[in-house]
Amino acid sequence: MLRIFMPIAFLIFFIGWILYRLAIKKDLKKNLNSVYVGLFFIGIWGLIYFFMLQ
16 A cells, blocks of 8 residues: 555655755756656656556
8 A cells, every 4th residue: 555655745845846946056067967858767657656556
């Protein structure tokens, strides 16, 4: 049961990290490589969950 909610929690943490870097630190452009890797990771897991839960 917890396996379904953990990716949602990590997605919320990732969005929080992006907002923190965007609004408070104001250095998101320096960390764009990490943003791209995170989005790629989320996309791959989204595909895995899509095909597993069908």
